[in-house]
Amino acid sequence: MSRIAPLPAAEAVEKTARTYERVCELLGTESVPEPFLAYGRVPAFLQDFFMNFKKFVVGSGALDEQKRTLIALCVCASAGCDVWANFFTERAKSQGFSDEQIAEALAVASTNYMYNTFFKFRDIAGTDVFEGMSVGLRAHTFHGTGFDDATVELINIAISDMNACKPCVSGHVKKARDLGVKDEAILETIQCAAVMLAGVQYLKAAGV
Template sequence: MPLLEPVLPSNASEKVTQQYARIREMLGTEEIPEPFLVYGNVEAFLRDFYMNYKKFVYTDGHLDAKSKAAIALAIAAHGKCKPWLELMSARCVSLGYSTEQVAEILAVAATNYMYNTFFKFRDLSGSSLFEGMGVGLRAHTFTGTSLGDKLVELINVVISDINACKPCTSGHVEKAKEMKITSEQLLEAIQCGATMYAGVQFLNSAT
């Protein structure tokens, strides 16, 4: 049994009802996705999430909405959050990604885990024993998809940050700069990821 039930519009407080109206306007639909209904249990969180989602995930900014949708999908996969996985997969397709590219987004995020695990261990071990030893791991996924190098790098930066891998995060940030990804675009990628991660964590905890 879920810890929190969705707050249906018919049972919502006046403040939550106002937020639901803004969400409908943003999405251009009368139907409110279930995650937002669950967030309706805490109006302040619903308000924060809506405002951040609209600015950093849903609309164009320093990054286009299509790139943000891919980052958001990667975060939903990271959090193993089925409702958001389904919503962001559909969002990606609606913005022009093929089903094969949706799979590639998930694969890039998963491959990042492999490198995060390795380099985080070398960093956390506090030992010089492994210095100079080759990584030995294959990562053709980073260069073998149709997503484009910049999008792959943005996903790598965000996932490495959430996985708290300092060497990977700093390495991917430097590579992003070499690719002429601006500081504003990097910041917005992190803001997108942070917003989605908050939404995923709340939903996972509540349901």
């Protein structure tokens, strides 16, 4: 049972009701997706999330809509939020991604988790003794999917930032820039991830 019950559309009034309508218009749905009903208990949070979601998650800019979907999917799945991960899985399929491509994106994110764990340890261990030791971790997944290197690096940047791995973030940002990825696209990757992590965190805190 949720600690904070979602606010049904039928009970929403004023700003919340209008935001619910805008959500449905944006997503082309007849009903309000479950997460937004949870956010509806706090109108200011609902409005903030909706506006950020519209601008940085489902919109497009330096980072196209398809890449934003992959970033959001990987972030939400990595954060253990099934409701949003399932939402973006279906969205990815509607944009033409196959089950195999979705699995590959999640595999890239999971492999990055492995490296984040290792390099974050070396960074905070308080000694340089581990710097000269071999990493020893196999990660052929980064080059074994159907995605181009730039897409892989954007996923890696989002997950590395999420895991607060400083050397990983800086390394992947450098590689992305070397590949010709625009700084604006890198920033939008983080903005997309940040928006979804806010949404995920609220759902977890609310027990949804």
